Amino acid sequence: MGDVTSLALDGSxxxxxxxxVDALLGWARKYSLFAYPxxxxxxxxxxxxxxxxxxxxxxxxxxxxxxxxxxxxxxxxVGTISQRxxxxxxxxxxxxxxxxxxxxxxTCASSGGFYDNYTTVAGIDKLIPTDVxxxxxxxxxxxxxxxxxxxxxxxxxxxxxxxxxxxRFDPVQEADRLVRLRRSASDPRDLVPALKEQEARARALAxxxxx
Amino acid sequence: xxxxxxxxxxxxxxxxxxxxxxxxxxxxxxxxxxxWKAICTFLREDPALDFDMPIDLCGVDYxxxxxxxxxxMHLYSVSKGHRIRLKARVGDDEMSGAELDSVTSVWPGMxxxxxxxxxxxxxxxxxxxxxxxxxxxxEFEGHPLRRTYPAQRTQPLVAYRSAHxxxxxxxxxxxxxxxxxxxxxxxxxxxxxxx
Numbered sequence: 098m099g100d101v102t103s104l105a106l107d108g109s110x111x112x113x114x115x116x117x118v119d120a121l122l123g124w125a126r127k128y129s130l131f132a133y134p135x136x137x138x139x140x141x142x143x144x145x146x147x148x149x150x151x152x153x154x155x156x157x158x159x160x161x162x163x164x165x166x167x168x169x170x171x172x173x174x175v176g177t178i179s180q181r182x183x184x185x186x187x188x189x190x191x192x193x194x195x196x197x198x199x200x201x202x203x204t205c206a207s208s209g210g211f212y213d214n215y216t217t218v219a220g221i222d223k224l225i226p227t228d229v230x231x232x233x234x235x236x237x238x239x240x241x242x243x244x245x246x247x248x249x250x251x252x253x254x255x256x257x258x259x260x261x262x263x264x265r266f267d268p269v270q271e272a273d274r275l276v277r278l279r280r281s282a283s284d285p286r287d288l289v290p291a292l293k294e295q296e297a298r299a300r301a302l303a304x305x306x307x308x
Numbered sequence: 309x310x311x312x313x314x315x316x317x318x319x320x321x322x323x324x325x326x327x328x329x330x331x332x333x334x335x336x337x338x339x340x341x342x343x344w345k346a347i348c349t350f351l352r353e354d355p356a357l358d359f360d361m362p363i364d365l366c367g368v369d370y371x372x373x374x375x376x377x378x379x380x381m382h383l384y385s386v387s388k389g390h391r392i393r394l395k396a397r398v399g400d401d402e403m404s405g406a407e408l409d410s411v412t413s414v415w416p417g418m419x420x421x422x423x424x425x426x427x428x429x430x431x432x433x434x435x436x437x438x439x440x441x442x443x444x445x446x447e448f449e450g451h452p453l454r455r456t457y458p459a460q461r462t463q464p465l466v467a468y469r470s471a472h473x474x475x476x477x478x479x480x481x482x483x484x485x486x487x488x489x490x491x492x493x494x495x496x497x498x499x500x501x502x503x
Contacts, residue, residue: 181445183466215452215462216444223468 119255126170126196127249128158133169135189138176140203143235152238157245166192171248172225177205178218190225198248201230202241207261210234222259230261240264313357313392320350334393341396345409351383351392352414359383359392365421367429371455375399377406379431403430403454410436428453 136144147154154160163169166189178186190199201221204210207230209219221227228251231244244262251260278288286292314328314335324340324347339347351359363382370376375397384391399406410433412419422433423442430451433439441448445465450457 180462180465183464187466214459215457218464219462223464224466225469 120253123253123255127252130157130159130171130198130248131161131163131169132159132171132173133164133166133189133193134162134173134175135186136173136175137178137182138203138205140175140205140235143238143241144173144175144202147238147241152242154245157242157249159245166190167194169193170197172197172199173202174199174206174221174227175202177210177212178221178224179216180218181216183218183224186221187224198228198252199225200244200248201227202244203236204232204234207232226257227259228257230259232261232264236262313351313390316354316357317347317350321347335391336393336395338395338397341398341408344394344396345411345414347394348381348411348414351394356388357385358387359385361386362415362417362421363391365418365425367425367431367453369429369453369455371401373397374401375405376401377403377429377431379408379425379429398431406430407432407434409434410439412436427451430454 134144146152148160148162159171166172170193172190172193174186190197199221201207205212205217206221207227209217213219218224229244229248231241233240236244240262247260247262251257282288286296314325314330314337317337318325318328321339321343324343325337326340327336327338329336351357361384363384365379365381368378368380370378377397377399379396379398381394382391383394396408398408408431410418410422412422412433413435419437420442422436423438423440425431426433426436426439427441427443428451440446444452447465448463450461
């Protein structure tokens, strides 16, 4: 398996370069992902944000959607997959050409989320091999970009083991941190300096108006 | 206005209206299942009542009661601006006799709602033109909103990947714990100690 360093073009200072074919292929593939969006639920709104100019998926060469699985090599599973949809998803995956990758977008696609009942497939990995899991309900577009970059890295390294986007911080710990922060401040306005500045400005304006 | 609907019902059907109550403008009548269609037709056609809009129909399972299944119908009158909730109790412990007359001839819009009630709770509607499942797939066994349906039971249409195919135990497939990355925890939230 090629690793990232093998892409450094050895001997380029002498006017020629060597690399390995699989590394070169991986490098080419990771910047030309043709996406098939399988969008079933509310995560789709976040997917729209992701593909819009603000987050600009085109930077990663993955912006072109192909609405036929036969022309695409990256399957975005965006949203909850119900038992009734499972055959459709499996069939879409089977129609894609090798090499192909699967991104589980959001908690429902990754693990079923809170739909722990008769309707829902508890994670698309029960049906098809999944490369990258992006948790979040829905995930922030930044988290999705993290996932896409993780996938690109895996493609370069030809690594088919599943990977997950780790949250930047543990949401449970974060709630506690905020509570502690709030309690540690005698005046809550100390936590947001901008509030004090705003007050000072308002006071200055008011006293100026008196004169 | 709202009392008028219940009064008219009681006046017209008498003993077939088993219970009524009215709280905060919210009227409910529990009716005799045998009179279900006659009562619906009356509500639709009486010019003073004129319930022209079927809102909802569903089944509620009370396993400790006999009859066990309560079918709840919500109606609204666009012209008069009043509402009523009708209930009929059907079905014994084994859900035999859980049947009602279909009211699709009264409100065509009840067609899909009756199919949903059949799908989810297993109440049959006599005279329904096309009583098939509407939310679940035809292969599905049982009725998931009955209390006797096991909460954990799934009926996959596609066989799940085996551990051999996946290379790892299937219940361990996802490379993260059940809590990781969720905006809320399944474990109780550890509270900050009170100062």
